[in-house]
Amino acid sequence: MYSLKLSILLFMICISANSFSQTIVAAIGDYPPYTSKDDPKARLAEEIVTEAFKAVGYQVEIRWVPWKRAYEEARLGKVDFTFAWFKTKTREADFYYSLPLYPVQEVFFFIKGSQFSWSSFEDLSSYRIGSTLGYSHIEVLNNAGVEVELAKTDTIALQKLYNRRIDATPIDVHAAYYLLSRLPQKYRDAITHSDKPVLENHQYVLASKKLGEQSERLIAQFNQGLSETRKNGSYEKILAKYKQHTRNTNL
Template sequence: MSHHWTSALRGALVAVGLLTVVAGPVRAELSTVMPELVTGPNFAPFTGDDLPQGGLMTELVQRAFKAAGRSYGVRFVPWKRGYDGVVSGRFLASFPFVRTPERERDALFSDPLIEVRQFVYMSTHTRMSFSGPEDFRGRVVCAPIGFALPIELDAMVRQGELTRESPSDLTACVRMVATGRADAFVLDEYTGSTAVIHAGVINDIRVAERPYATVSLHLIVGRVTPDAPAILAGFNEGLRALKSSDVYQEMLARHTAVAPR
């Protein structure tokens, strides 16, 4: 990314309309599971209780379920609480999540909601550069509670080669990097760029030229949830219907701007 990225980012979110959602039961055999979707806050433009329709992913997930003949309410809760609630079967599903081996042991994953590029956001107060995961050795990476690090970085943390700081929310993480208390964070181009703008630290963050990786984001359903494969099959059918029409691109354009390089 060039140093001109910040001016284009200011159009990252577009405010439009409101969506009314009707909550309803899933099926009789799901009586022990709350017929409710959960997601986390402060993850613009994808999720947030202060965003139009709750953000791009919130609108997409609800509309995909509706296309499959099911309507659910959405609750915004801390990311870890929502994830744990889905894994235990308390909540029906959560989103959006990147696949990791640990998460795949806990939950079933939908078809991709969207594919995004992850970038390394670094402090202007550190000499760190990025050409590959090995550049993180001996550094401090920030990832909020409930956020997953890329597999290679998670392995470095487990081996003591990389220190992880985990504040309670994304804004705190961005400010830790901006002030030099952490060297970097890794996040998709939309959420990362928006978080930097909202934290008011544009001049204190620089972005690596090359992406860290391209990943997909998913809806998850706990493996212990009764009828989980059928729930996902219905959702995936609705998602495919949206993607095959103009609705998906319309939602994407309405909630985001193209993230600059």
């Protein structure tokens, strides 16, 4: 009887140890190849974030919502965190930021053979410039005196570009080629991009300041986990996998 009780006790300890990891909830939207509800090969940010949290004992539960709602749910503390966002002064007032996840570039896409060329924002005055609702570069362009015609999605912006309703539109370079790979071949044949970045930034994990020490602690633990993934090589493995994916989509 004693040995049976001991065996049961040891079994319960093992179960407890295996279920030690705490589940935390992130609200995010769809932005392949960084986040994707449907495409497991388009989850660069998701893989980095979940791997970093896993390294410090957390399991991440993803809540898929529109980006605006993801931001608001995270800001109000209805979820533990959100990702992957650029750093802005407005957001810094509401959120604690992690260490940067990876660098990103937004560049102008335009029709091959067109006369589009730019070296400064002043050069853009003679072009019809498009963009997508919610991008932080819109404020940058507006502040430089550039009028921007907005689309609801990057796909719509690329379609407007192909149909020559706009002359150029800035999009994250990897996101744009992901979208182009899913549009008809004629789009890929017609559209190219400028090497000069409109905006260079990093993406981050954000946790609400409304949750105070809880969010500060979560961000500190994420940073620790991210550093661990860099040390053990899993971070570079994830990046290498997605570099291969982007090579397959003309980058």
